[in-house]
Amino acid sequence: MSMFSITVPASTANLGPGFDSAGLALNLYLTLHVEKSEHWEFVHESVHLPPAPDASEHLIYKTAERTANLYHSTLPPCKVIMESDIPLARGLGSSASAIIAGIELANQLCELSLSIEEKLRIATDIEGHPDNVAASLYGGLVITSQLPNGDIEVFKKTDAELDFIVYIPVVELKTEDARKVLPEQFTRNEAAKASAVGNVMIAALVSGNYELAGKMMEEDLFHEPYRSSLIPNYSEIREEAKIAGAFGTVISGAGPTMISFTSKGKGQEVAAQLQNLLSSHQVSVLKMDSDGSSVNLDVNNFKAFGI
Incomplete structure (x- = not known):
């Protein structure tokens, strides 16, 4: 025992x-x-x-x-x-x-x-x-x-009224490999722009403005533009999830999984639509722990x- x-x-x-x-x-x-x-x-x-x-x-x-x-x-x-x-x-x-x-x-x-x-x-x-x-x-x-x-x-x-849909491909992606494609440095102007996007996204998440948070999630300048080519069906998942009603879709961690944020109770609907398009992915609805x-x-x- x-x-x-x-x-x-x-x-x-x-x-x-x-x-x-x-x-x-x-x-x-x-x-x-x-x-x-x-x-x-x-x-x-x-x-x-x-x-x-x-x-x-x-x-x-x-x-x-x-x-x-x-x-x-x-x-x-x-x-x-x-x-x-x-x-x-x-x-x-x-x-x-x-x-x-x-x-x-x-x-x-x-x-x-x-x-x-x-x-x-x-x-x-x-x-x-x-x-x-x-x-x-x-x-x-x-x-x-x-x-x-x-x-x-x-x-x-802990009070976010959200569902989370994850799109998990069969391939693995080691964090160290995903970090290799990132730039070593950003200019001050680049860093300021990227930080501004992040600031608005966090403020929107904390305040519960999930539509704005989802919009800003998809405007990242720090890592997603460099990692997107490593992620299977990256653009298709973002576009189709938005059509299905997701607020925003981003890379989960270093990838290759992607994750959508949507209003509570809508996750299954979004997942069902995306699973029909992604035969090579496991699509699941998750909750916040x-x-x-x-x-x-x-x-x-x-x-x-x-x-």
């Missing part, structure tokens, strides 16, 4: 012009069931997960070990059974959810009593930017900024483990 389980939601990031700062938690989940064991072992029970590597090579274990080492603690051996709804390398935060799960694994096993701010700092150090990890940790729509002194500021909104990562303790087994 498990001592405890950890559940972490998927995420989408950027939302168009909110590059490396805007994220949204979605109701697809990575779940870990943690059991007492004589040695470390990971068991994968999902079509979305590859064969489990040796524990020492597993991202979740390496994250947990790194977290434990930060606090001069040692991880006790466990068997971890993993389930996941989150497809890998599709722009839905699979690595970010694994990082959050690894930090929480160390937090529970080593009794670190980490605050949510400490978890976010560790996750950001590992991931490189806070957008996906903050969404999976906090839940909801999050806007983040890492300041020069290292502090990370987070704004969270408002709660973020969570832990479910089996108190008796947890105490029996001696921690």
Whole structure:
């Protein structure tokens, strides 16, 4: 029997012009069931997960070990059974959810009593930017900024009356490959224009003006113009989703998945129309996850483990 389980939601990031700062938690989940064991072992029970590597090579274990080492603690051996709804390398935060799960694994096993701010700092150090990890940790729509002194500021909104339609192709796209096509620098004029688009998009999202938010999402200047050629059916999906009633459609994270925002209750209608046109994609309607990562303790087994 498990001592405890950890559940972490998927995420989408950027939302168009909110590059490396805007994220949204979605109701697809990575779940870990943690059991007492004589040695470390990971068991994968999902079509979305590859064969489990040796524990020492597993991202979740390496994250947990790194977290434990930060606090001069040692991880006790466990068997971890993993389930996941989150497809890998599709722009839905699979690595970010694994990082959050690894930090929480160390937090529970080593009794670190980490605050949510400490978890976010560790996750950001590992991931490189806070957008996906903050969404999976906090839940909801999050806007983040890492300041020069290292502090990370987070704004969270959970009352969005929206459906989200994702278009997931069969191909994978590694984040590092999607970053290679981006320019190293922007001129001051280019950066000002791109930031202005992002500012209006965020203001519209927060205020609930989703029609304006959708319009501005599709005006991104930071990354979508450079990545669009890497995304299957990019232009067709944006055009047809708009015709079907979506407010706006953008690349989810680094891609290749795309995501549409539409009014609550209209998602199935938009998804049905787009699925007819996209035989090579899985089209699904998702909701915002408002709660973020969570832990479910089996108190008796947890105490029996001696921690």
